[in-house]
Structures are given as C-alpha cells and as structure tokens.
Amino acid sequence: MSIIQRSQQWGTFARIWHLYDAKWQDPYLSAERIKMYLMGLYKPIYHPLNDCGDHVVVINSYDIALRGDEWRRRAYFHHTGYHGGASWTMAWEVHKKNPTMIMNKAVYKSMKGNLQRRYSMQRLHIFKDENVPENIMQNISNQIKQLRPVPLRLDEIPPQEVAEFPKLVKYPENYIAQ
Amino acid sequence: MNKIITSVVENIRTFTDVTTVFFIGGALSHRDTAYPVIGMSTNKSLFLKAAFPRAPLNNGIGRYVCQLQRVTLKFCKNNGSSRGMRDFLENDLLNFANENPGVVVYVKPRRHKTPVIVAEYLNGDRFWHSCRNYSREELLKWMEHIRTQAGDMTNVRLRKMWHTSFPSIQGPWTPWTFKNPEHIFAQYPNKEFGQAVQYKPTATEELKRLFKEQQEAKAVQNLTSS
Numbered sequence: 589m590s591i592i593q594r595s596q597q598w599g600t601f602a603r604i605w606h607l608y609d610a611k612w613q614d615p616y617l618s619a620e621r622i623k624m625y626l627m628g629l630y631k632p633i634y635h636p637l638n639d640c641g642d643h644v645v646v647i648n649s650y651d652i653a654l655r656g657d658e659w660r661r662r663a664y665f666h667h668t669g670y671h672g673g674a675s676w677t678m679a680w681e682v683h684k685k686n687p688t689m690i691m692n693k694a695v696y697k698s699m700k701g702n703l704q705r706r707y708s709m710q711r712l713h714i715f716k717d718e719n720v721p722e723n724i725m726q727n728i729s730n731q732i733k734q735l736r737p738v739p740l741r742l743d744e745i746p747p748q749e750v751a752e753f754p755k756l757v758k759y760p761e762n763y764i765a766q
Numbered sequence: 767m768n769k770i771i772t773s774v775v776e777n778i779r780t781f782t783d784v785t786t787v788f789f790i791g792g793a794l795s796h797r798d799t800a801y802p803v804i805g806m807s808t809n810k811s812l813f814l815k816a817a818f819p820r821a822p823l824n825n826g827i828g829r830y831v832c833q834l835q836r837v838t839l840k841f842c843k844n845n846g847s848s849r850g851m852r853d854f855l856e857n858d859l860l861n862f863a864n865e866n867p868g869v870v871v872y873v874k875p876r877r878h879k880t881p882v883i884v885a886e887y888l889n890g891d892r893f894w895h896s897c898r899n900y901s902r903e904e905l906l907k908w909m910e911h912i913r914t915q916a917g918d919m920t921n922v923r924l925r926k927m928w929h930t931s932f933p934s935i936q937g938p939w940t941p942w943t944f945k946n947p948e949h950i951f952a953q954y955p956n957k958e959f960g961q962a963v964q965y966k967p968t969a970t971e972e973l974k975r976l977f978k979e980q981q982e983a984k985a986v987q988n989l990t991s992s
Contacts, residue, residue, distance in 0.1 A: 596937055607960070631941075647955060734960055737961065754974060
C-alpha cells in the first residue's frame, strides 16, 4: 500500500471531535442528534461492524431545559440491590447533585439495544459549563447545531435597546399598574 | 499430431508418453486438510469459505507476480471431445508458454478420456476444469482466465457483492470531504456555527417588520396629503 493510500485510509477512518452546546436544549431530543455523531451514523462509510464513531464534547449541561414541569415530575430510578433499596429521585434533585447526569443518561438511553453503546459512551464528554480542559478543546473541529434557538431574557438586553423598541399599539397611561 | 506434440516436448517441459508423465496434482491441497475429519464437532466444512476478492501481497501495485505456477492439459489423441484441446495444443500452446516463462506447462495425453485443465497456484489452490467438447476459442478464453486469476475462487462465497464500473476519481470519503474549511479553522465554541437553524422569523423580527411597514405607510400618507 502506497503512502498516499495509507493516509487516505487514516483520513477516512479518522475520529472527529464535535462540540455541542446544551444551553436551553432538551436533553432527550439532543441525545438523538448526539447519538448520530457518537455512532458515526452520519458517515457514508457507516456499517454496524465498522468502528467509526466520533467524539462529542457537550458543554453547558447545567443549562439544559426540560419540557413543562418535568423538573418536578420526571423521576430517575435506582436500586441498590438490597431489599427496600429502590429509590426514585426527581430530575431537579439529580441535576442538583450532578449537572451532567441527566444528559449522560439521556444519551445512554437513546442507544438502547445497541451492544456498542458502552463503548460509544466512552467517547462522550459532558461538562456542566464552558470550562473544558485545553487538551480536549484543541481536538475540536466541528460544532453540532443546536435544536432550538436560545431565548434571550429581557434583563440580558441592554436598557437602551429596550427603550427604543418599536411600539405598535399605544397603551393608556394607566394600563400597567405601577 | 505426434510430430507437433514432440516439437512441444522439445520447446517446453512437456511429457507426451503416458508412462513418463510427471504429475504433481495428486497431493492434497491445503483446503482438503483445513478441518479435522475425525471427531469433527463443527459443520464448517459444509459451508462455502467466505472471502473478499483480494490480490495477495498487493499484487499488481508496483510489480506483478503471476500466481499461476503450473498448468496440466490432459487430453485424448483420438476422441472427438478433445478436438478443440488438440487444436489449441497445435496452434496456441507454444505462444502461451513463451509469453509466460514463469508457468510450467504439462501436457498429458491419455486414452479415451475427457480433456481437462488442472492449474496450480502459489497459494496452494488446485483448479480443475473439464473441457469436454470445448472449441479452441473457448480454451483460449479459459487459459487466459486461469493465467490471470490469483487462486481458485469457485468454492468461495463472496462476502460482499459490491462492484463499480467507474471507480471514484476523487477518492473515498473522508470527514473533510464537502466540508467548509471555515469550520475546520474556526475558534470553538462558535456561536454562529452552533446556533439552531431558523426557518421562520421570530416574533421580535415579525414585530419589527410590522412596525417598519406601518412607518412607511404613514410616510406615504403624509406625502399624498401634503
């Protein structure tokens, strides 16, 4: 095999590092997208027996958004193995203890039935904020698009811009109770 | 006929006399001994060997080594089924032997039997083929086939039936194929590349658009009234 062909082979099977910003994103819908990159499903060379999964670095997992009142409703089950060892922890409680766990479990669950998922999960790196070690950050060469636009809060907009914002309807003076 | 055969004997390492034929094909090939016969607990031998078509030792890249080691042509001097084989021996065998100095050619006449080609390859494969009632042209084709194949592929199940008549010019896919170079050299995290795709304008953008339209309509109204 010539050097050109060998480097072509390396190129085709190279592992790419992707970045995903989980800010204001649904972890369960995001998991479906992250899964595509972790397993290499987006590649034309994909085959179930072909080890072509990529690395995904997830940042801002602390700022994920759950639907409705799922922070209070969704329970995470754990059993110690002993009698009476079952426990149900609410999502907000899990997130308080470990801000990466919900994201981690969501991705793991999205690959249910796949024998390779434990190995795919080893290529997933979740960070609660934007502080990623330099040796990981320098590998990244692609960013996965977010699913939903990140909303902008009113207090994040400069006050001048708020004052200049166009008013279509003129409300009466006493419309807003002071 | 005999005259031609004897001339063949002189030119190539050929034996025309049945009693002096040196035939190597009787030995077991590697495939016959691949699985133990006694105490066999698997039924692997019942299935075809699965393989990919491949060139041994990157044959053909840089240099080519003919994988055919020796070929034995067996025929009858009288029988009609060997007529094409006899024509081939008379007309084409010398050319074949001259063009392929690395191949040992044996010719073995035997009475009242079907003509046969037996080819042996560098990987130990033995390819047996009956040439009953074959014409000279068919034999030319088969000799070319035997010369160019790398081993016996008749008892092999191909793992993949992938084939292309037009091999790719730009080469196989890589993660950087069709990729915007900006994405490779950008600073990450990158807000522009990471943000969600918006297909519809947001409520804020829609409000701004409405306001602009309103202002423009007002301006037009002022112009017409004045």
